[in-house]
Amino acid sequence: MRVLVVTAVPAERDAVVRGVVSATETETAPEAEVSVPGGRTLHRVVRPPLTVDALAAGVGPAAAAAATATALTAAELGQAPYELVVSAGIGGGFAPAPLGSVVVGEAIVAADLGAETPDGFAAVTELGFGTVEHLPPPALVRAVAEATGAVRGAVLTVSTVTGSAERAAELRRRHPGAAAEAMEGFGVAEAAAAPGVPVLELRAISNAVGPRDRAAWRIGEALDALAGAFRHLPPALATWKEPSR
Numbered sequence: 327m328r329v330l331v332v333t334a335v336p337a338e339r340d341a342v343v344r345g346v347v348s349a350t351e352t353e354t355a356p357e358a359e360v361s362v363p364g365g366r367t368l369h370r371v372v373r374p375p376l377t378v379d380a381l382a383a384g385v386g387p388a389a390a391a392a393a394t395a396t397a398l399t400a401a402e403l404g405q406a407p408y409e410l411v412v413s414a415g416i417g418g419g420f421a422p423a424p425l426g427s428v429v430v431g432e433a434i435v436a437a438d439l440g441a442e443t444p445d446g447f448a449a450v451t452e453l454g455f456g457t458v459e460h461l462p463p464p465a466l467v468r469a470v471a472e473a474t475g476a477v478r479g480a481v482l483t484v485s486t487v488t489g490s491a492e493r494a495a496e497l498r499r500r501h502p503g504a505a506a507e508a509m510e511g512f513g514v515a516e517a518a519a520a521p522g523v524p525v526l527e528l529r530a531i532s533n534a535v536g537p538r539d540r541a542a543w544r545i546g547e548a549l550d551a552l553a554g555a556f557r558h559l560p561p562a563l564a565t566w567k568e569p570s571r
C-alpha cells in the first residue's frame with residue numbers, strides 16, 4: 327500500500343519518517359530520497375506492506391495543494407499510484423485537545439473560505455458554489471484513533487493562524503466539533519479529491535487556539551507526539567482497505 331504523507335516543513339516530515347522507521351521490528355527500514363517535479367524531494371520509507379512517501383510541501387493550503395497534486399500526478403504517470411494521502415503536522419488545539427495530544431480529522435474543513443457579509447462570515451457553499459469540507463473514510467478514522475490514541479474531531483484549515491480569544495470563539499461557534507486548527511489539510515484534501523484518493527489528517531497539538539503566545543508553543547513536544555503517532559499508524563493502515571467504490 328503506497329501512502330503519501332504531506333507536511334508543511336522538513337521538521338514535521340522528519341518526525342513522520344522517524345515514526346514509521348521506528349515502527350519496523352528491526353528499527354531499520356530502507357529509505358530513499360526521490361525527486362518529484364517542481365524541485366522537491368520526498369523521503370521514502372519501505373515498511374512492508376506499506377511504502378510511505380513523506381513530502382514537505384510548504385506552509386499554507388495553496389503550497390500544500392500544489393505539492394500534493396504534483397506528487398499524485400507523478401505517481402499516477404509512473405504507474406505507482408498512492409492509495410491514501412495524509413496531511414500531517416503540528417496544529418493548534420481546541421479544548422479538549424491538550425498540548426502534545428494527537429487529533430485525527432473526522433472532517434477536513436476550510437474555515438475561512440468565503441465572504442464577510444453584514445450578517446457575518448458566509449462560507450462559499452452558502453454563496454452557492456465550491457466545497458468547504460472533505461470527509462476521511464470513517465472506518466479509517468476509527469482505526470487510526472484506536473491505534474494512536476488520537477482525539478477525533480474536525481480539523482479546521484485557515485490561512486491565518488488564530489490570534490485572539492474572540493476569533494477562537496467564533497470558529498468554535500461555527501464548528502462545534504472542531505478539535506484542531508492548521509493551515510494545509512484542506513489544500514491536501516482538495517488535491518486528493520481530484521483523482522479520488524482517500525485523505526486523512528493527523529495533527530499533533532503544539533499550542534492552544536486563541537490569544538497569540540509564542541512562548542507557550544510546544545513545537546518540540548508536538549513533533550515527538552507526531553513521530554509517536556506514525557510509530558503506531560502502520561498496522562492500522564495495513565489492515566484498512568478502502569471500500570470498493
Ligand SMILES: O=C(O)c1cccc(C(=O)CC[C@H]2O[C@@H](n3cnc4c(=O)[nH]cnc43)[C@H](O)[C@@H]2O)c1
Nearest residue numbers: 334385416417418487488507508509510535538540
Ligand atoms: O507567530 C506565531 O505566533 C507563531 C509561532 C510559531 C508557529 C507559527 C505558525 O504560523 C505555524 C504555522 C504552521 O504550523 C501549523 N500550526 C501550528 N499551530 C497552528 C495554529 O494554532 N493554527 C494554525 N496553524 C497552526 C500550521 O499548519 C502551519 O504549518 C506562528
